[in-house]
Amino acid sequence: MKHHAYTARIRWTGNTGQGTAHYRAYTRDWEVAVPGKPPIPCSNDPMLGGxxxxxxPEDLLLSALGACHMLWYLHxxxxxxxxxxxxxxxxxxxxxxxxDGAARFVAATLRPxxxxxxxxxxxxxxAIHHEIHKVCFIARSVNFPVSIEPAFRIGG
Known part of the structure; x- marks a missing residue:
């Protein structure tokens, strides 16, 4: 087995001057950065005050799942x-x-x-779509079912 290492910097940017003195004293804004790449401004799910x-984070997970599938499909x-x-x-x-407020993904559908x-x-x-689950790093790492509903067009 060959191992890969990944790193990121997650930095909270939502201190409005009071820190977390109380629940409404701060925003849920933050940024993610990977060494050598520009930071991406992020927040919490709007349902949770973002x-x-x-x-x-939910957008990023779903996007990573779709992107991983796409890149393997192209390959x-x-x-x-x-x-x-x-x-x-x-x-x-x-x-x-x-x-109790705990949340999780229970399914995802890709519609390429x-x-x-x-x-x-x-x-x-x-058929290629059904081979990707064997190799896609993200799809192999999530604990919920992922279905694929592709549509094809013939063109240039």
Whole structure:
């Protein structure tokens, strides 16, 4: 087994001058930065008092899941001789909130819209989606089911 190391810096930026003196004294804003990359301003889920204009942890997890699937799809399609000319996804996650306030994802659905060059093997293009769960780092790491509802278009 080969190991990979990842690092990030998470920094709270929501101190409005009082710190956490009380629940409404601060904002839920924060930023994530990875060495050598620009920081991404984030917040909490708006349902929990976060800024709706900023990414939240749930957005980032769902985006990472969709991006990992996409990158593996492109890789496996290239290996299979299938030329992808466009790929777009609108993933959706379903969460549940327990009475005690604990929350979790219970499912996610990826909905990739993929444009293939004419002559592509559509059956093989579809089958690739079902191979990705074996290799996608993020999909292999989450503990909820992920379904895929792809749609294909033949074009340039």
């Amino acid at each position: 800024n709706p204009a900023l990414m939240n 496996l399609a290239a290996e299979a001789g299938i030329t992808v000319t466009a790929y777009e996804d609108t993933p959706e996650g379903t969460g549940e909130l327990a009475p 819209r993929i444009t293939l060059k004419p002559g592509a093997d559509l059956a093989r293009a579809e």
